[in-house]
């Protein structure tokens with residue numbers, strides 16, 4: 001089994017990571033939401049030098065307080081019997097409510113096993129002036145494509161990701177992401193996805209191949225729907 005496969009087994013099957021119950025996860029999600037606001041404020045602030053210095057010092061003090069009890073690795077959500085593991089990575093950089101760098105994007109699965117998300121990116125994700133950074137679009141699409149493979153009962157790690165940036169993606173407006181598995185061949189799952197702007201324009205199209213690491217099964221990843 002590859003290193004990643006073994007690591008996934010340790011985390012999701014052997015229970016190596018700290019598992020948070022819902023109230024604790026909600027507390028920490030609240031903290032992450034405040035830090036997202038802080039990031040936004042830092043990017044846009046125009047307070048004077050003395051205030052920048054004073055706030056920097058206060059933030060350093062806050063960081064020391066949080067680090068007073070530090071886990072060795074990001075925690076995950078406690079398992080829900082019968083539910084897949086996909087939502088358990090609370091610190092995922094795309095979907096994780098505990099991770100301040102995650103927008104966060106909430107991915108939904110339809111009965112037909114396609115997936116979608118409605119999300120708005122702020123100016124902290126700016127690439128070209130006025131538009132979303134292409135790497136950020138790629139990150140959201142990678143996660144969404146991975147969720148589509150998972151929803152199809154054939155999860156895996158991204159082995160290939162191909163992007164076509166058709167139009168600039170605006171930030172500060174509601175975006176729609178959609179994805180589906182198109183073919184499953186052995187351990188390989190082919191997927192397709194797109195980001196759609198409010199006026200219906202497809203701004204980015206993506207295809208990806210996910211490969212289930214050797215030695216893992218979809219069931220081991222909690223793919224039980």
Ligand SMILES: CCCCC/C=C\C/C=C\C/C=C\C/C=C\CCCC(=O)SCCNC(=O)CCNC(=O)[C@H](O)C(C)(C)COP(=O)(O)OP(=O)(O)OC[C@H]1O[C@@H](n2cnc3c(N)ncnc32)[C@H](O)[C@@H]1OP(=O)(O)O
Nearest residue numbers: 086142143146147150155157158159160209211213214221
């Ligand atoms: C972030 C979450 C990650 C996972 C979470 C885990 C559990 C949660 C539950 C489910 C997952 C749900 C959602 C996933 C969510 C998010 C998506 C983001 C995922 C990532 O962010 S992930 C990070 C980036 N990713 C890597 O870090 C991969 C590094 N890489 C490797 O670890 C190996 O490379 C590996 C394991 C991919 C394959 O290794 P291997 O040894 O098993 O592969 P092998 O050679 O045996 O090939 C087997 C068959 O795949 C074909 N194949 C291989 N490579 C191909 C390619 N590039 N294009 C087309 N086909 C390819 C072969 O042609 C053959 O096909 P065939 O059998 O038909 O001949």
